[in-house]
Amino acid sequence: MRPSRLTAITATAAVAALTALTGCTEKSSGGSGDRVIDVTATDSKCEVSKKEFPAGHVELAIENKGSKVTEVYILFPDDRIVTERENIGPGTKQKVTAEVKAGDYTIACKPGMKGDGIRQAVKATGGGTVAKRDPRLDAAVAAYRKYAQQQADETLPKTQVFADAVKDGDIEAAKKAYAPSRIGWERTEPVAESFGDIDPKVDVRADGLEAGQKWTGWHRLEKSLWQDKKITAEDKTLADQLITDLKDWQKRVGKAEITPTSMANGAKELLDEVATGKVTGEEERYSHTDLVDFKANVEGAEESYELLKPVAKENDPALVAELDKQFAALNALLDKYRADKTSYDFTSYDKVGDAERKELSDGVNALAEPLSKLAAAVATKSS
């Protein structure tokens, strides 16, 4: 909202506007007070109202009383970021929430938004898991973790078929095995990407390479098969490397940090992947198997959504109704591009015209917009 423009607002709107302003700091009522930590940041201090709090949902009510713009972080002992809020201007209040397990953490304020910041050691007490969360959400996270693991487990043998074909120098067999080998990865991409080092090795495109980075992974082989139309000795090495990197992913996927809100936003991220990569045909620019990835992304998003649905439905039934409708609509649209609903044999994307691409893009937007509201419908209420 625009405080400087309040004068022009009608009385009703002004009330709403003021509510929105004061809404930045939630009232610590009804037993949630022990979950709210007041953080007072100045140019030289970072004061916290409590150094111990119960594990689970925690909220920082931040006030910047200094003269510099500041940032506030909650950090794991190894400085991995639990959550952060940047750009907190002088004289403003912000709130940031997080789910934390029992253990030691650091709250850091960074006046001027640089350096290691002014630090306070804090402790989340209680059981080893997130406390007081709706058990249905715990079950949803557990089920999703299992799903992510299963996708990784199933990807390995399928990719082995692909890698073996490459190593045999069999272009046709390799082409056939390429898209199916990617489905499990595409379904759980946000989890896979949370390990920052794996994605650049297995799923990077030519335009995503950093200076000096060697191009490895699926898309490098895609180019050899479809564009160069030959398999080199180097490609055979890359095929083995792909298997090695995917085994690393398979091993680590169970350790991924997953929360109900990260599941919800992960679903939205899968649609973002579709919107920016698949709809445009950039992802599979040589093989044109974009619709296979597209379908897998939507399936992964739907899995997250279905697991969160029971809770979301209680908090926001209208949102759930809209999401059901838009998932169904997008799936129906995708089905137009395959003859057999049980196969992943989709129309080659270079055969999909501009008008159809716009229709797909519109379908993605229609689903992704309400999907971006799913996290709010499953976020643990702190009041």
Added chain:
Amino acid sequence: MTESQSESPSEPESTPSRRALIGWGGAGLALGAAAAGGAVAMTRTGDDIAPTAAEAGAAVDFHGAHQAGIATPVQDRLHFAAFDVTTDDRAAFVRMLKDWTLAARRMTAGAAVGEGAYGGLAEAPPDDTGEALGLKPSRLTLTIGFGPSLFEKFDLADRRPEALVDLPQFAGDNLDRNRSGGDLCVQACADDPQVAVHAIRNLARIGFGKVVIKWSQLGFGKTSSTTPDAQTPRNLMGFKDGTRNIAGTETGRLKKFVWVDEKDGPGWMTGGSYLVARRIRMHIETWDRTSLQEQEDIFGRDKGEGAPVGKAKERDEPFLKAMLPDAHVRLAHPESNHGATILRRGYSFTDGTDGLGRLDAGLFFLAYQRDVREGFIRIQRNLALDSLNEYIQHVGSAVFAVPPGVRDQDDWWGSTLFSGEA
């Protein structure tokens, strides 16, 4: 507030606070739509109010008998968007119109959409996109219109106004389907382009799943004013445009030529209007190589002062017979069109280049009228012989029924169409 009546109002020498810029040329139309029937009371009260309001970044009231953004003093910038409906759920579409109304009511007052752009739940995207934070209302107006194709949906066929005709093919049309038509439109006008773009962007976001943007157009430098300013704006051809346009204060002419009357029907359109939007590409490179004499002959006005042929001052009454038979002003003038008069509200555009080293520039022509058949169609048919046609081409086209204004806090865009009796 006094009304000075005169046939050729004297021009105040003050307030050049408004950029007299490139406006849209009535490229299709009508520089000098003089008052039909001669003498008209020109109310001058609006003259210096507009710049002051603009400087103050004031808010324009969203509510009223007519939608704001038609007779409202023309703002400097435009973002126009045409949408197609993607849902067949009438209730969902009506709900969206109500959500749009709430958002429009807030944005035109200078407030953010919904719960604002920050301070909400960290894990969820903010309601408002945020780029208008701290900006003034900037006289933002949002005006909605319903295209002919909307009436093929939601069982609305019997509510389509007779006056909302499909535009015929006009001589020289070269229309791009991707820049034409639309089930509905929103015209956002503001003095700050960021405020106008923010408004369309946030409405589009609220619309996902119900409507999608079909095409949109940014515009700058109003070409026709509805305030008889000291400075008449110029179009990209360098000519003053809209000298005798209908002013926002000319209640009589507005009633006669712009607002749909109760007896016109259908009832749900009373107080509304009809909008024709045309994207008119100007071949400015060839125009700029044209001799001054030819340029002035084509328009029928001189380039410096804007005076009609044979006259000394811009606001002198045009003497049509002094102009060449194919001069633009002569052919567009009400006297040549059975009195047809429209309210022009166009903007200039420059959308990069066309790949052939030429600017993709021209006039985004917007005209409001009481009946499209008696207004735009009549005039545009007469312009088939316009010598200006060598330098312009109509490349986009749309027509919309613009419903009456949102009456109060409980009313919403399109309420008369979707809930009233026929």
